[in-house]
Amino acid sequence: MQLKSACRGLISAALFSMMATAGLVQAAGTAYVSNQEGGISVIDLAKMEVTGEFEVGGKVPRGLGVTEDGKTLVVAVRESGDIALIDIASGKVNKRIKIGKNPEFVRVRGHMAFVSFEPTSKLGPPPKGDKKEEKKDGGKEGGHDDDDDDKEPAKVAVVDLQKGKVLRNIVGGPETEGIEFTADGKRLVVTNEADNTLTLHDIRTGKLLKKVNVEKYGARPRGIKLSPDGKTFVATLEFGNNFLVLDDKLTPVKTVATGQTPYGVAFDRKGERLYVATARAKALEVFDAKTFDKIKDVALDAERCWHFTFTPDEAQILVACGRSDAVVVVDTQKLEATGRIADKKLPWGIVTWPRAMGSLDAN
Numbered sequence: 001m002q003l004k005s006a007c008r009g010l011i012s013a014a015l016f017s018m019m020a021t022a023g024l025v026q027a028a029g030t031a032y033v034s035n036q037e038g039g040i041s042v043i044d045l046a047k048m049e050v051t052g053e054f055e056v057g058g059k060v061p062r063g064l065g066v067t068e069d070g071k072t073l074v075v076a077v078r079e080s081g082d083i084a085l086i087d088i089a090s091g092k093v094n095k096r097i098k099i100g101k102n103p104e105f106v107r108v109r110g111h112m113a114f115v116s117f118e119p120t121s122k123l124g125p126p127p128k129g130d131k132k133e134e135k136k137d138g139g140k141e142g143g144h145d146d147d148d149d150d151k152e153p154a155k156v157a158v159v160d161l162q163k164g165k166v167l168r169n170i171v172g173g174p175e176t177e178g179i180e181f182t183a184d185g186k187r188l189v190v191t192n193e194a195d196n197t198l199t200l201h202d203i204r205t206g207k208l209l210k211k212v213n214v215e216k217y218g219a220r221p222r223g224i225k226l227s228p229d230g231k232t233f234v235a236t237l238e239f240g241n242n243f244l245v246l247d248d249k250l251t252p253v254k255t256v257a258t259g260q261t262p263y264g265v266a267f268d269r270k271g272e273r274l275y276v277a278t279a280r281a282k283a284l285e286v287f288d289a290k291t292f293d294k295i296k297d298v299a300l301d302a303e304r305c306w307h308f309t310f311t312p313d314e315a316q317i318l319v320a321c322g323r324s325d326a327v328v329v330v331d332t333q334k335l336e337a338t339g340r341i342a343d344k345k346l347p348w349g350i351v352t353w354p355r356a357m358g359s360l361d362a363n
Helices: 002-028 131-136
Strands: 030-035 040-044 049-054 061-066 072-077 082-087 092-098 103-109 112-117 155-160 165-171 176-181 187-192 197-202 208-213 221-226 232-237 242-247 252-257 262-267 273-278 283-288 294-299 305-310 316-321 326-331 336-342 347-353
Touching: 030 061, 049 336, 061 112, 061 347, 072 103, 072 112, 082 103, 092 165, 103 176, 112 176, 155 176, 187 221, 197 221, 232 262, 242 262, 273 305, 294 336, 305 347, 316 347, 326 347
Parallel strands: 061 103, 176 221, 221 262, 262 305
Antiparallel strands: 030 040, 030 347, 040 049, 061 072, 072 082, 082 092, 103 112, 112 155, 155 165, 176 187, 187 197, 197 208, 221 232, 232 242, 242 252, 262 273, 273 283, 283 294, 305 316, 316 326, 326 336
16 A cells, blocks of 8 residues: 555656646747758757757748747748748648748738748848858858849738738838838838838838938848837848937937947847847847947857847847857846857747747747
């Protein structure tokens, strides 16, 4: 009898341990990394290691986002010119939606996805002294080598994920990059890298409402984020080595210096700090989100760190560093890089479930 009781106790303890572990994994969440030379890496945030991979059925997945119910991963796939909808439970692609040539940036909002794509994708020459680096990265995201002579504007496809179809295309400028929403959710702001503009569009009609030329502040706008209070936009200017602060009407307010080639940008959830990934400076730069004073440069010691995400609890930041085949882990309290997760397929973007703040997403 005592033996049976002891066995029952051991079984109960084991079950409790398993449940606790499952609860920890659920609480910690999962990160998804798009790889330009592979599929989607799945990172268990409780273990901080890659535990699986989703195939996307095409080459060069880039932008990605998770639906608000956490069931579907939406991935832009360059070569197939579409988005793949991956069922997260099974890891299988359950639908493909044709977008157009060179789909890149993805934002998911409600049952809608907003996907930038670039029918022609040829940039002008980089600034003097940057030709070697520009060639190494294929002009942009590791492979834009189109020779089209026409300068057809880039577009943002407005996709109904429930209906599985594109509702309309919003015409941006050449080489559309980042996508952000206004505080009321009715308008879309995009960064247009090749003509150095930010454009504001009505989501329902696609109408162009405003264009902001940023060339005098710096070249090649890339990332863009709205502060949690809805009052301030920040756009990184890759070859200006700075970011531009704008008010909620997209009026420029000031520029703030950064290290070389800033790209990914995100606020923390409380809107107290702003984080900027500077690729050639190999750092995640941290600023006060109200004054924009520099707090610290977090050395990443890694190449081509473009996109990043907080973990759902905001205790850490994961930075996708493509040319170093790694995801660098940063402690948000210490503001130090504390680890690396190997990902040997040229990581591009990263998001989490539960959804968190990051350069590609916002919870």
